[in-house]
Amino acid sequence: MSLDDPKIRQNSGRPIIRQLDETAINRIAAGEVVERPASAVKELVENALDAGATRVLVEVADGGKSLIRVTDDGCGMGADDLPLALSRHATSKIDGSDLLNIRSFGFRGEALPSLGAVGRLKITSRVAGEDAHEIRVSGGDVAPLRPAALSRGTVVELRDLFFATPARLKFMRSDRAEMQAITDVVKRLAMAEPGVGFTLKDVTEGERVILRAEAESGDLWDGLTGRLRGLIGRDFIDNAVRIEAEREGLRLMGYAALPTYSRGAAVAQFLFVNGRPVRDKQLIGALRAGYMDVLARDRHPAAALFLDCPPDRVDVNVHPAKAEVRFRDPGAVRALVVTALRQGLAQEGRRAASTVADGVLGAFRPEASGPRIYQMDRPSQASLIRARDWQAPAFEENALPWVPSARVEDSAPVPEATARPLGAARAQIHENYIIAQTDSGMVIVDAHAAHERLVYERLKRQMDDAGIARQALLIPEIVTLGSGADRLLEHAGDLAALGLVIEPFGPGTIAVRETPALLGAVAVEPLLRDILDQIDDLGGSEALRARLDAVLSRIACHGSVRTGRRMSAEEMNALLREMEATPKSGQCNHGRPTFVTLALSDIERLFGRT
Numbered sequence: 183m184s185l186d187d188p189k190i191r192q193n194s195g196r197p198i199i200r201q202l203d204e205t206a207i208n209r210i211a212a213g214e215v216v217e218r219p220a221s222a223v224k225e226l227v228e229n230a231l232d233a234g235a236t237r238v239l240v241e242v243a244d245g246g247k248s249l250i251r252v253t254d255d256g257c258g259m260g261a262d263d264l265p266l267a268l269s270r271h272a273t274s275k276i277d278g279s280d281l282l283n284i285r286s287f288g289f290r291g292e293a294l295p296s297l298g299a300v301g302r303l304k305i306t307s308r309v310a311g312e313d314a315h316e317i318r319v320s321g322g323d324v325a326p327l328r329p330a331a332l333s334r335g336t337v338v339e340l341r342d343l344f345f346a347t348p349a350r351l352k353f354m355r356s357d358r359a360e361m362q363a364i365t366d367v368v369k370r371l372a373m374a375e376p377g378v379g380f381t382l383k384d385v386t387e388g389e390r391v392i393l394r395a396e397a398e399s400g401d402l403w404d405g406l407t408g409r410l411r412g413l414i415g416r417d418f419i420d421n422a423v424r425i426e427a428e429r430e431g432l433r434l435m436g437y438a439a440l441p442t443y444s445r446g447a448a449v450a451q452f453l454f455v456n457g458r459p460v461r462d463k464q465l466i467g468a469l470r471a472g473y474m475d476v477l478a479r480d481r482h483p484a485a486a487l488f489l490d491c492p493p494d495r496v497d498v499n500v501h502p503a504k505a506e507v508r509f510r511d512p513g514a515v516r517a518l519v520v521t522a523l524r525q526g527l528a529q530e531g532r533r534a535a536s537t538v539a540d541g542v543l544g545a546f547r548p549e550a551s552g553p554r555i556y557q558m559d560r561p562s563q564a565s566l567i568r569a570r571d572w573q574a575p576a577f578e579e580n581a582l583p584w585v586p587s588a589r590v591e592d593s594a595p596v597p598e599a600t601a602r603p604l605g606a607a608r609a610q611i612h613e614n615y616i617i618a619q620t621d622s623g624m625v626i627v628d629a630h631a632a633h634e635r636l637v638y639e640r641l642k643r644q645m646d647d648a649g650i651a652r653q654a655l656l657i658p659e660i661v662t663l664g665s666g667a668d669r670l671l672e673h674a675g676d677l678a679a680l681g682l683v684i685e686p687f688g689p690g691t692i693a694v695r696e697t698p699a700l701l702g703a704v705a706v707e708p709l710l711r712d713i714l715d716q717i718d719d720l721g722g723s724e725a726l727r728a729r730l731d732a733v734l735s736r737i738a739c740h741g742s743v744r745t746g747r748r749m750s751a752e753e754m755n756a757l758l759r760e761m762e763a764t765p766k767s768g769q770c771n772h773g774r775p776t777f778v779t780l781a782l783s784d785i786e787r788l789f790g791r792t
């Protein structure tokens with residue numbers, strides 16, 4: 183008997199190498215490709231889109247655990263294609279010769295065999311001019327092909343997901359949570375394809391439409407705008423800045439919401455690369471950097487951004503779920519996103535989200551409104567003056583003079599000023615809030631917050647124009663960072679531009695010779711480690727710039743108009759004019775709105791005049 187005989191190896195305690203069967207291989211692969219019902223929906227809808235579908239119907243029961251059915255009107259599959267589609271690594275998307283030239287959603291050929299290995303899968307399909315056929319697979323066992331009835335396209339029906347791997351069912355969340363995940367997947371794919379109609383239904387009990395997006399017509403921008411308005415909401419489009427930029431073969435387009443339209447969590451961030459929805463940490467980091475000095479730390483931007491680049495400059499073959507990508511030049515991508523966002527926000531920076539005014543009006547409205555009271559026609563100005571005089575209190579000759587609670591400007595409105603976006607100042611109340619009149623309503627300005635942003639932007643311009651002053655350390659500080667030292671030295675030029683001068687000092691060690699004077703006495707090692715962490719996590723570091731901006735913001739806060747100071751009419755109007763000319767003046771340094779606009783029609787509605 184040979185020493186390599188399996189029985190001898192087993193008796194000797196040596197592990198035995200076995201060839202897994204096809205069913206076990208598919209179930210293992212399914213663990214990577216199909217994490218939850220939403221993953222199955224994603225794979226099946228992507229197959230429908232790759233097949234050229236113009237309408238996609240997704241039907242789900244019990245959060246996708248008992249049924250997922252995807253119907254499309256694509257090109258379909260023939261009798262010879264259906265059995266092959268259930269084989270691992272069989273695909274019509276690529277020929278395998280160039281994995282860097284992928285222009286389709288799917289390309290691995292793993293989805294259908296993986297789904298068939300862990301659930302009960304039925305595929306019915308028809309190619310134009312041929313008969314329809316159906317094939318079934320349950321737990322990896324494939325049934326013979328048979329004729330079926332279908333007018334066109336493909337219907338993929340998946341029942342009892344994970345019945346073949348019941349341990350996975352224990353990790354499923356509630357039906358409601360799984361349905362929410364499915365909705366998010368369909369929504370993101372619908373954003374990527376505005377020209378395709380999508381319908382998502384919950385057929386657990388009866389039939390309930392969860393999402394419907396009709397195919398959009400028009401040019402690229404019209405279609406995208408209509409689709410985003412329908413899926414994210416009109417408020418998003420009304421309070422977003424159009425982003426369009428191109429450099430070095432990369433193109434970025436989409437919408438980025440105003441800072442005052444931020445969110446408490448990153449639930450409204452939709453990122454796409456060559457039409458593929460992704461959750462890429464480099465793009466998320468670039469998005470955050472674009473909003474760096476206009477959002478508070480606990481707020482998150484809302485955006486829908488589409489990045490197009492040559493297929494050979496991005497690797498989508500990073501993870502089986504294809505949710506992550508790797509760029510050949512991540513620095514160029516980051517620079518494009520950050521620059522485009524900052525320029526877009528700066529151009530529209532004095533706008534404040536309309537939802538801010540809506541919130542103000544909502545706060546004014548009573549909880550329960552009684553029966554509507556109809557008023558007479560508005561009286562004439564002369565009648566109003568006579569009524570005011572008649573109701574005015576009589577003052578005794580020696581009584582104390584009446585002191586108004588607000589500074590009122592008695593001069594007649596200047597038409598040129600009221601036509602300006604922020605209008606003409608009329609009063610200051612509570613020694614902070616400026617009331618301005620416009621042709622169409624009124625504006626309430628937080629003078630301290632507004633002036634804080636103006637001073638901050640002025641300081642940043644001065645720092646950029648004159649450069650960042652450095653302070654040389656009497657004794658260079660030596661910091662040991664191990665393998666991180668080389669990665670940090672790659673960014674030495676960028677750090678020097680911000681006032682931090684570093685140079686190599688032996689293996690894994692860095693010498694810090696100069697630091698930004700604005701920071702004063704700085705703990706060098708923690709600063710370097712923060713910068714290194716950001717480089718490792720996001721591909722670039724904004725830590726040093728963020729610290730410099732924080733110091734400028736603090737200076738601006740202390741140097742701005744203080745609450746409690748009375749301003750003259752000239753000062754108030756000068757502040758309004760500077761706000762109109764200053765980027766990002768619609769929000770303070772912490773992301774809060776600096777002004778609220780109320781339309782005259784809204785004000786009249788508050789008083790029942792409509």
